[in-house]
C-alpha cells in the first residue's frame with residue numbers, strides 16, 4: 001500500500017511505525033483506567049511495552065491488507081494525540097471499522113472527532129469503503145456524542161456483547177454505520193500523494 005499521510009487543521013495522521021512505540025506505551029499507560037472501561041483490547045497485561053510491539057505487528061499486517069491504523073500527532077507540538085483508523089470489518093463487502101482513543105494531555109478538545117472525521121474521509125475516498133462501522137459500550141457518553149456528531153446512523157444494540165476488560169462486567173454494544181461520508185461535519189482534510 002502506498003504511504004499514507006493525512007492532514008487536518010491540527011493533526012497529521014499516518015500508519016504507526018516502530019518509532020512510535022514508546023509514545024504509544026506512555027500514552028496508553030496514562031489513560032489506562034479509561035481504556036480498561038471502554039476499549040475491547042485493554043485487558044490486564046496489554047498496557048505493557050511488549051503489548052504495544054505486538055499491536056504494532058498487527059497494524060503492519062492490517063496495513064498490508066489495505067486496512068490502515070492511523071496515529072495522529074499534533075501539527076505544532078509533534079506529540080502523540082490519538083489512535084484511530086480504517087480497519088477491517090469482516091463479513092461486510094467494502095466494510096471498514098473505526099474507533100479512537102486520545103492521550104491525556106489532549107482530551108476534551110475535539111481531537112477524537114477531528115482525527116476520526118479524517119480517517120473516515122480517507123476510507124471512503126482513497127480506500128473505496130462502502131460502509132464505515134463503529135460501536136461504543138454502554139455509558140460511554142463521550143463516545144456516543146462523537147459518533148452522533150460525525151453523523152453515524154444507529155444500527156442495533158447487542159446485549160452483553162462484551163465482557164468489560166477491567167472486570168468482566170457484561171456490556172451492551174451499540175452499533176452504528178455510515179454509508180455516505182457527505183454527512184460528516186465540514187473539515188479541511190488533505191492527503192498525499
Ligand SMILES: CC(C)(COP(=O)(O)OP(=O)(O)OC[C@H]1O[C@@H](n2cnc3c(N)ncnc32)[C@H](O)[C@@H]1OP(=O)(O)O)[C@@H](O)C(=O)NCCC(=O)NCCS
Pocket residue numbers: 034035038039099100101102103106107108109110111112113114135136137140141142143145146149
Ligand atoms: C472518548 C474519547 C475518545 C473522547 O476524546 P476527546 O478528544 O476528548 O473527544 P472530543 O473532544 O472530540 O468529543 C467529546 C464530545 O463528548 C462531549 N462529552 C464530554 N463528556 C460528556 C458526557 N459525560 N456526556 C455526553 N457528552 C460528553 C464533549 O462535549 C464533546 O462533544 P462537543 O464537541 O459537542 O462538545 C476519550 O475520552 C478517550 O480516549 N476515552 C477512552 C477510550 C474510549 O472511550 N474510546 C472510544 C471507544 S468507543
